[in-house]
Amino acid sequence: MTNKSLLVVNDLHVSVEGKEILKGLTLTVNAGEVHALMGPNGSGKSTLSFCLMGHPKYHVTSGRILYKGKDIAELPPNKRAASGIFLAFQYPTAIPGVTIANFLRAALRGVRGGDVPVKEFRQLIKTHLKSLGISESFMSRYVNDGFSGGEKKRLEILQMAVLSPSLAVLDETDSGLDIDALKTVAAGINALRSPERGILLITHYQRLLNYITPDHVHVLVNGRVVRSGGPELAHELEAKGYEGFREPEPVTSAAV
Template identity: 60%
Template sequence: MSTTQENQPQFEIKDLHVTVEGKEVLKGVNLKVMPGEVHAVMGRNGTGKTTLSYTLMGHPKYKVTQGKILLKGEDITGLPADERAKRRLFLAFQYPVAIPGVSVASFLRASMKSVRGGEVQPAQFRTLIKEQLKQLSIPETFMTRSMNDGFSGGEKKRLETLQLRLLQPAMCVLDETDSGLDIDALRIVSENIQNFKSEERSWLIITHYQRMLNYVKPDIVHVFGSGKILQSGGADLALKLEAQGYDWVAGA
């Protein structure tokens, strides 16, 4: 039976097993995200959520020992991170690394050129960037600073959000983008994500809290524990977890 365009998942994880430095952390993750859907993944610390996000992005430290990752039906399991990015997969890092000496402007232009393919005209680049800076209340002087070097937690997350909007991904994975944000920054970042939703764009939001989900409403919420998804439900599941914690979830 052939898969039609309409019912093809945007993103699919099939029986994913991953080891980190010889230790198995992910133990059979299955997930299907349709175009336009927002999925939230919640779970206790140390259950493998960040391992999941890094594996999806293709970090070489995380070894897939079994299973597949599919983006629009294409198996991307063996692809390096840059090829995944070119296919419009984006990870907003929980802890974006500093790259001293590399200016934000230089990095963003290189990234845009790579992901979009071909030359990005300077005037077009500046117009796009200025608009995004304004949206995210980021001062223009950021552009000449080194990437994430000496940035506060909130500044890093705003810059991740700026990149997300600039690179126009089809599948967005957010790894605790709401952590380290004050109330105003959380609102700005969340609103920018909410405004960026579309019928073609899908989301996997890894979070500990309901607060971001108040802005970006999930269609499906998954409880993550012991390296796999233990339970899935609607948006109410996040509220229940917020109120009752994880003790009631078997295996969490």
């Protein structure tokens, strides 16, 4: 662990409703890096993302999550958000009756720990809407209420841009997007790449990685990282499928 390490996940075991899903996951994300975590359905990808954000149903039974050198196990989700962690949800939740404008303003207040002047807020929103190609009328819609898949993902990216996190975790942000939406979303993510920020892309498919080149790729199978490598690993996966990455025997895994 260097002083650049934003996130260190060490031998993490996580259970949901009594069932162990993550079985010793280890992963380090440094500032300035983009990591892709790839894995088949049921491998524990979403579990990791919920666990990083502090979902109350996901229990860490052993292992540690260090963020900026501190154990965050006891922090509620809002404190994690305030410390700079952001999760773009795979299935964002609708909050009927609450406008995106009000929601974002409250979020920004929570993350910054104080009120944001109206003028500054408007300017900030305007800038990000423009760069993401989203119309201003979007702001008066209710959060995810009746949204298409593409709209939901765009809203996740907008929130990420506005909240400007240190660590962004994107859970299957590419799923359910047509090619144009995928490009917009990828452009939004690329715009956030910076030396101070770490990005963890969680994805089933390689196609998002055609637009965002990760620094590191990890393969998650049955709750553990079974292979790590560079961008070429994603192409290998694309060619071979997950069949070639079945969970190794315990003896072999020690050698990985």
